[in-house]
Amino acid sequence: MYQSPQRSINTLLLKRRRRRRAGIFKKAGELSVLCGAHVAIIVFSGAGKVFCYGHPNINTVLESYQNGLSSVVRVNEEAGDLLVAEFNKEYVEAEKEFEDLKRKATGIKQMADEKKKMMKEMNMSEGFWWDEAVDLAMMDEREWEQYFKALEELRRKVAARVDELKILNGTMMGPPVPAVHHRLCHVPFMTSNNCFGNCQDVQFGSGYHDLGV
Amino acid sequence: MYQSPQRSINTLLLKRRRRRRAGIFKKAGELSVLCGAHVAIIVFSGAGKVFCYGHPNINTVLESYQNGLSSVVRVNEEAGDLLVAEFNKEYVEAEKEFEDLKRKATGIKQMADEKKKMMKEMNMSEGFWWDEAVDLAMMDEREWEQYFKALEELRRKVAARVDELKILNGTMMGPPVPAVHHRLCHVPFMTSNNCFGNCQDVQFGSGYHDLGV
DNA sequence: TGTTCTATAATTAGGGT
DNA sequence: GACCCTAATTATAGAAC
Numbered sequence: 450m451y452q453s454p455q456r457s458i459n460t461l462l463l464k465r466r467r468r469r470r471a472g473i474f475k476k477a478g479e480l481s482v483l484c485g486a487h488v489a490i491i492v493f494s495g496a497g498k499v500f501c502y503g504h505p506n507i508n509t510v511l512e513s514y515q516n517g518l519s520s521v522v523r524v525n526e527e528a529g530d531l532l533v534a535e536f537n538k539e540y541v542e543a544e545k546e547f548e549d550l551k552r553k554a555t556g557i558k559q560m561a562d563e564k565k566k567m568m569k570e571m572n573m574s575e576g577f578w579w580d581e582a583v584d585l586a587m588m589d590e591r592e593w594e595q596y597f598k599a600l601e602e603l604r605r606k607v608a609a610r611v612d613e614l615k616i617l618n619g620t621m622m623g624p625p626v627p628a629v630h631h632r633l634c635h636v637p638f639m640t641s642n643n644c645f646g647n648c649q650d651v652q653f654g655s656g657y658h659d660l661g662v
Numbered sequence: 663m664y665q666s667p668q669r670s671i672n673t674l675l676l677k678r679r680r681r682r683r684a685g686i687f688k689k690a691g692e693l694s695v696l697c698g699a700h701v702a703i704i705v706f707s708g709a710g711k712v713f714c715y716g717h718p719n720i721n722t723v724l725e726s727y728q729n730g731l732s733s734v735v736r737v738n739e740e741a742g743d744l745l746v747a748e749f750n751k752e753y754v755e756a757e758k759e760f761e762d763l764k765r766k767a768t769g770i771k772q773m774a775d776e777k778k779k780m781m782k783e784m785n786m787s788e789g790f791w792w793d794e795a796v797d798l799a800m801m802d803e804r805e806w807e808q809y810f811k812a813l814e815e816l817r818r819k820v821a822a823r824v825d826e827l828k829i830l831n832g833t834m835m836g837p838p839v840p841a842v843h844h845r846l847c848h849v850p851f852m853t854s855n856n857c858f859g860n861c862q863d864v865q866f867g868s869g870y871h872d873l874g875v
Numbered sequence: 876t877g878t879t880c881t882a883t884a885a886t887t888a889g890g891g892t
Numbered sequence: 893g894a895c896c897c898t899a900a901t902t903a904t905a906g907a908a909c
Contacts (some may be wrong), residue, residue, distance in 0.1 A: 486683075492693065492700070
């Protein structure tokens with residue numbers, strides 16, 4: 450059946466999201482069952498749908514978390530999420546490099562333009578006090594060409610990266626948040642002798658934070 | 663370096679849990695970045711440590727969830743977690759099959775034993791009114807041997823499965839919970855035009871529940 | 876504990892139906 | 893959407909350091 454290009458790409462993106470969501474919920478199930486962990490997951494899709502998972506029960510876990518927070522001693526050894534941080538770094542560095550080059554290139558180009566203008570206005574090509582400066586500008590202009598190429602290459606790279614992400618997200622987006630996405634807490638904790646049971650014997654004690662990942 | 667068997671197995675188990683936890687947080691990061699989803703994850707390890715993840719921020723997501731819940735229209739189309747359900751089914755069916763065989767085998771064995779006892783008491787081996795029944799019992803005894811073998815095999819299989827899970831969990835456990843672990847909600851939702859931005863322009867609208875997995 | 880390594884198993888993308 | 897298929901990527905267990 451025919452699908453418009455946009456519809457077609459949307460279908461693909463939807464598929465990806467569904468697959469990843471399914472994947473994460475599956476992993477959560479495995480973590481619960483195989484490791485006896487209590488897990489709560491809430492996902493708001495870009496389109497705003499809500500997907501939740503809880504073992505043994507989402508409310509139990511959320512309540513444990515809230516209760517834990519209320520009596521927290523030290524909170525939130527924060528650690529950036531690896532993937533997000535990595536991307537942020539890549540993006541930010543690329544952007545910085547791009548800006549540096551642009552500034553440099555602009556400066557050099559202005560010098561070169563000014564030189565050309567002056568030479569044209571004076572209708573001359575040699576013998577003045579600025580000869581040295583002109584040569585310097587020429588040198589810089591050749592250098593500038595290299596920079597310009599690198600700059601263009603970089604701009605293309607960044608744009609490609611952004612496009613890729615636009616495609617992946619199916620949305621327009623701003624620059625990635627440098628905000629912390631992964632936080633680990635030192636809180637009183639919940640234990641159960643019967644992780645696979647009905648969790649009637651839940652207890653609280655004290656625990657330690659741990660980077661975990 | 664020497665490790666006691668228990669210490670050794672605990673090391674392995676810890677490793678597995680850490681790996682799975684790391685895996686799920688990585689997946690969550692990917693889901694956030696690649697799909698522009700807002701995600702919150704809380705994990706209480708069996709030992710009670712707390713591991714949290716949030717994009718763009720765990721509190722934002724939890725608050726969105728809570729706010730959503732407060733104005734929910736229909737809540738919680740519930741669906742069993744696939745993995746848990748699958749395991750439960752496997753376990754329950756195996757146990758049922760085991761019980762059936764045991765019952766059958768016990769009945770047949772009783773018949774056979776009764777037959778032997780009677781033959782011994784009467785010190786005879788043929789010619790009585792129950793000959794037909796005896797033959798039947800003999801037949802059943804041969805059949806019983808087959809059942810017994812299957813039964814033992816099954817018992818062994820179930821026990822192995824249970825042992826495996828004990829090892830995987832590092833804990834004793836009851837039978838798996840048939841409880842629901844995966845719930846999906848129909849709630850007002852959060853959208854953002856700036857999923858990768860600072861989320862200042864979060865809005866709420868209405869959404870639909872979705873099985874998702 | 877934590878790291879690295881490798882083989883195996885599982886997940887994912889993208890294409891269909 | 894739900895499935896199926898294949899290739900390619902990624903995750904995981906277990907061992908050894």
